[in-house]
Amino acid sequence: MTLTVQDLHFSYGSAPILRGLGTGELARGSLAALVGPNGSGKSTLFRCVAGLLRAKSGSVRLDGHDLAALSTRERARKVFYLSQDTEARVALSVFDVILLARKSLHRGFALAASVDDVRAVEAVIVELGLEAFASRDIGTLSGGQRQLAAIGQALVREPDALLLDEPTSALDVRRQLDVMATIRAATRRRGIVTMVAIHDLSLAARFADHILVMNQGRIAQSGEPHEVLAHPAVSETYAVGVHLERSARGTLLVEPYIQVH
Numbered sequence: 001m002t003l004t005v006q007d008l009h010f011s012y013g014s015a016p017i018l019r020g021l022g023t024g025e026l027a028r029g030s031l032a033a034l035v036g037p038n039g040s041g042k043s044t045l046f047r048c049v050a051g052l053l054r055a056k057s058g059s060v061r062l063d064g065h066d067l068a069a070l071s072t073r074e075r076a077r078k079v080f081y082l083s084q085d086t087e088a089r090v091a092l093s094v095f096d097v098i099l100l101a102r103k104s105l106h107r108g109f110a111l112a113a114s115v116d117d118v119r120a121v122e123a124v125i126v127e128l129g130l131e132a133f134a135s136r137d138i139g140t141l142s143g144g145q146r147q148l149a150a151i152g153q154a155l156v157r158e159p160d161a162l163l164l165d166e167p168t169s170a171l172d173v174r175r176q177l178d179v180m181a182t183i184r185a186a187t188r189r190r191g192i193v194t195m196v197a198i199h200d201l202s203l204a205a206r207f208a209d210h211i212l213v214m215n216q217g218r219i220a221q222s223g224e225p226h227e228v229l230a231h232p233a234v235s236e237t238y239a240v241g242v243h244l245e246r247s248a249r250g251t252l253l254v255e256p257y258i259q260v261h
C-alpha cells in the first residue's frame with residue numbers, strides 16, 4: 001500500500017522543472033519530508049501529484065493504480081494538496097469550514113449535511129484538538145490554529161495521500177512541534193501517505209520517517225533522516241556544510257554552515 005512517483009517530467013512553458021523525478025515507494029502510515037532549495041520544484045511536484053498540473057510524462061501510482069486513469073474529481077478525493085496559503089477571510093466558524101470541506105465530497109449542491117458528515121467533522125475536531133476553537137470565526141484564529149483548521153479540512157475528506165506545503169512556516173516553536181506531531185499521528189492512525197514540504201531540516205529529521213532531497217528537478221537522495229542528512233548530496237544541494245549531532249535527549253540536530261574555502 002504505497003504512493004509511488006516515477007520518472008515525472010514537467011515544464012512551465014519551455015522551462016523544465018521536474019526532470020525524471022522518482023520518489024520510490026512511500027508506504028501508508030508513513031510521513032515523508034520533501035526538502036530542497038527555494039524554487040527547486042516542491043510545490044510543482046505536489047501539484048502534479050494532485051493532478052492540478054499535468055505532467056509531460058511519468059506516473060503517479062497509489063496502491064499500484066495509475067492516478068492518470070482517474071477523473072479530476074476522483075483524483076481529488078484520493079489526494080489532497082494543501083497549499084502554503086491558508087489565509088482565511090470568510091466569516092465562517094472552524095466547524096463550518098471543515099463541514100464545507102466534507103460536503104464538497106458530495107455531488108451536486110446539497111444544503112443539508114448528513115449525520116455521518118457531522119460526525120466526521122466532530123471526529124476531526126477532536127483528533128486535532130480543535131474543540132476550543134470549533135465555534136470561532138476562522139478569520140480570528142492565529143496562524144497555528146488556522147493551519148490546524150486547514151489540516152482538518154484536508155483530513156475530513158478522508159484522502160489516501162496528503163500533500164502539505166510548508167505547514168509550519170508561520171508557526172512559533174511550540175506550534176511547529178504541535179502541528180508536526182499531529183500530522184504524524186493522523187498519518188499513522190489513518191494509514192495514509194503524507195508528504196510535507198519543509199525547509200527546517202531539524203524538524204524534518206525529528207518527525208519524518210523518510211527525507212527526500214530535491215535538487216534541480218530530481219530526488220538527489222532519499223531514505224531515513226540520519227542517513228540522508230549525512231550524505232554529501234545534502235551539502236551539494238544547498239551549497240552548505242552540514243554538521244549532525246545527537247542531543248542529550250537523542251534528537252538529531254542539524255547545523256548547516258557556510259564553508260569558507
Ligand SMILES: Nc1ncnc2c1ncn2[C@@H]1O[C@H](COP(=O)(O)OP(=O)(O)OP(=O)(O)O)[C@@H](O)[C@H]1O
Pocket residue numbers: 012017036037038039040041042043044045
Ligand atoms: N505558474 C508558474 N509559471 C512559471 N513558472 C513557475 C510557475 N510556478 C512556479 N514556477 C517556477 O518553477 C520553479 C519551481 O517552483 P516551485 O514553487 O515548485 O518551487 P518550490 O521548491 O516549491 O519553492 P519554495 O521552496 O520557494 O516554495 C521556480 O523556478 C518557479 O519560479
